[in-house]
Amino acid sequence: MTGEAIAFYLLAAVVTAFALGCVLASNIVRMALCLLGTLGGVALLYFLMAANFLGAIQLIVYAGGTLIVIVFGVMLTSRAYGTKLRVRPLEMIGAAVVTLALLAGLTAILVRTAGPVVSPSTPDFGVAQIGTELLSTYLVPFEVISVLLLAVMIGAAYLVQPEKK
Amino acid sequence: MKLLLANTWLPTSAELHLFSPELVLTGTIVAVLLVALVAGRRPQLSAMIALLGALLGVLATAHVARVVGDGGLGGLAPPGEPPMLIADRFSVFFKLFLFVLLAAIIWLWLTGTIERRMRATSRPVGDVGGPEFFVLLLTSALGMMLMVGSLNLLVIIIAMETASLPSYAIVAADRRSRLGAEAALKYVLFGAASAAIMVYGVSLLYGRFGTLDLGAVAQASSLWSHQQDAGATGTDWLFCLGLAALGVGVVFKIAAVPMHYWCPDVFEGAPIEITTWLSIASKAAGLGLLLRIVTTLGGAAAGGTHHTELLAWAIGILAAVTCTVGNLAALRQESVKRILAYSSIAHAGYMMMAAAILVAPAGTAANVGISAVVAYLLVYLLMNVGAFGAAALVTWHAGTDHLSAFTGLGRRAPWIAVPLAVCLFSLVGLPPLGGFAAKWFLLVALGTSAAAQPWLWGLVVIAVVNTAISLYYYVRIIRQMFLTDDATLPRLQVPFGGLALVNVCAVVILLIGTLWFSPLGERAGRLASNLYVQPTPPALTLQP
DSSP: OOHHHHHHHHHHHHHHHHHHHHHHOOBHHHHHHHHHHHHHHHHHHHHHTTOHHHHHHIIIIIIIIIHHHHHHHHHHSTTTTTOBOOOOHHHHHHHHHHHHHHHHHHHHHHHHOOSOSBOOOOOOOOHHHHHHHHHTTTHHHHHHHHHHHHHHHHHHHHHHSOOOO | OOOHHHHSOOOOHHHHHHTHHHHHHHHHHHHHHHHHHHHOOOHHHHHHHHHHHHHHHHHHHHHHHHHOOTTOEEESSOTTSOOSEEEOHHHHHHHHHHHHHHHHHHHHHHHHHHHHHHTTTTSOOOOOOSHHHHHHHHHHHHHHHHHHSOOBHHHHHHHHHHHHHHHHHHHTOSTTOHHHHHHHHHHHHHHHHHHHHHHHHHHHHHHHHSOOBHHHHHHHHHHHHHHSTTTTOOOOHHHHHHHHHHHHHHHHHHTOTTSOTHHHHHHHHSOHHHHHHIIIIIHHHHHHHHHHHHHHHHHHHSSOOHHHHHHHHHHHHHHHHHHHHHHHHHTTOOBHHHHHHHHHHHHHHHHHHHHTTTTOOBTBOTTHHHHHHHHHHHHHHHHHHHHHHHHHHHHHHHSOOBGGGGTTHHHHOHHHHHHHHHHHHHHHTOTTSHHHHHHHHHHHHHHHHTTTOTTHHHHHHHHHHHHHHHHHHHHHHHHHHHTOOOTTSOOOOOOHHHHHHHHHHHHHHHHHHTTTHHHHHHHHHHHHSSOOOOSSOOOOOBOO
16 A cells, blocks of 8 residues: 555545534534534645645635634624534434435445546646636636626625615 | 746637627626716616616627527637537527516516505515616526536536526515515525535536536547447446436526425515516526537437436426426415416426427437427516516505405406416416417427337326316416405506516417417527537547
8 A cells, every 4th residue: 555545545534534523513613623624634635636726725715714704603693602503313314314325326336437438638737827727718617707706795795784774 | 937828818809799698798787886886876777777788688699699600609718629608599599588588577677666666655565676686687697698508517507606696695685574585595505505416416527527518528428328339228327427416406497396495485585576587587597508418418429328318218207297296286375476486397397398308319300399498488488477577566566475465356457467367378378378389389399209209298198287287276366366356455556667568478478379379480490400519529538
């Protein structure tokens, strides 16, 4: 077993453990903490696959940005802070059945599938090349996302603006 | 230092011309925002600008329609790359459809503000409007146009989000309405879950085929099927799973079973203009995307493979279940908005039936299913704008959309009751109305394709049985309007704009059912011909 494989399995185990913790914890702050572990672990997995840019983005956007927003949300809504989120046994069983079936199905399919039909293009992308691609090949999605973000910002502001009179 | 920009590809002006409707719409969004900045928050001014933008969009689309030749054009990608956006007659049809609908919705909103001002003293009707409202409405329209105008999975995902996210916000546009807030929350949770599943499916497809271009995915998949020539029964499960997960997102937009639970609650809670918009535009865009995906996969498979057959079966079964569930659930509703919501689920089911045709083996008329859906959507637009518009006029007046608000409408407001009855009978599909023409073309399409896929006869039977079931709940509304009366109820004073909209819809429905019956079929057939096909398929290197 190479060092890379060992690192992968270790990291994968850590990510899985944190993900399980996030689902099974009943305290919302602990959930957020476990989510941090999961997202950080995935970032490390990206680094391990030499996708440095993706790893950095994962850390900045998810582990950094999104999670802080979630924690702020939890802390600011004082009622949710400290309350235990309980799941009824029936819901637990239902969720377990669905997820286990999904896991079994996905594993079966992935084991059966030999690999990609078409080999993907070379993945040695640097930041400069990603930037160039964003403004050439992926210009349309890039521009549409800008419009989308503008609309989402306006929508959020619209929903929270105070009521007149 | 290298000058990167000099080497970078930039879109040509011919390409930008081709996508001028989208650019006009984006320009309108900016104009609505900037004018509000200068002239202050005047909802009616914003509405006027949005209406002007929609009309300009119609002109731009008409211009594109002349440019788009046979087979359509793709563009906005560097040379050698598959196109990011495409323009063919099918996408031009959807752009026109959405612009006309946008204009109708804004017209309905303008009518509504007059109505609201008239009874500002009597009861608090929610204040829905402002520049943000129109920005969100226009952005969701932009997303829907892009959904039907691309074969790139990344653009499709972003387009669906652009259609969805603003819709979540405008559902809660009336901030005093608890029902609206609840509807928006349900919508956003359902939408987020289905979007997540869809993105996962696309990631599986990308992992399998190494490309985001749907055309290339279709070719790789059909090539794979033909390589497994041992009876062509080998199933590429990863491909099927990816496609199914992608389908979850599409089915959510169409509000077909099993992703239909959000639909009645959202339609009931949203302002009625938005209900009208979502019930037509969201479904149309979802159906357009579904047809695009199915024809691309079926077209590349040339003669049909095991996978396209599976896909056709899946769509057929979903369609049958969808229209049956929609019609049965509608029977027990008391709210007219909810009845029309379930009716729209049922109609989505009818239209989905046509999508099951498209993967028929060669020999049947090309794209007969698409032309049936195009004809159906045109009539559906008129029927739903008419029915929801009439319901809106009554709802604004009575403050509720309960069935009892329609009591004696035949006496109290004949100019609403008669067109509403026409629209409802047309939704049933009775001759000589447009709805009959729509159902006729659909059933004929199913019947002629049944030569190759005999199980399509099953769908024909289900559609006919469902039509009979649906008669009950549509006639319930008509009965409430004409056969029950309460002499104490006063006559309705309604704004002229609303009456004009509803009556124009009813008249056009009548005309389609009689004089324009065969022109409708011909037009639809021409719009459905010549779908965009990638001219140069990318070279594939297959791995076993």
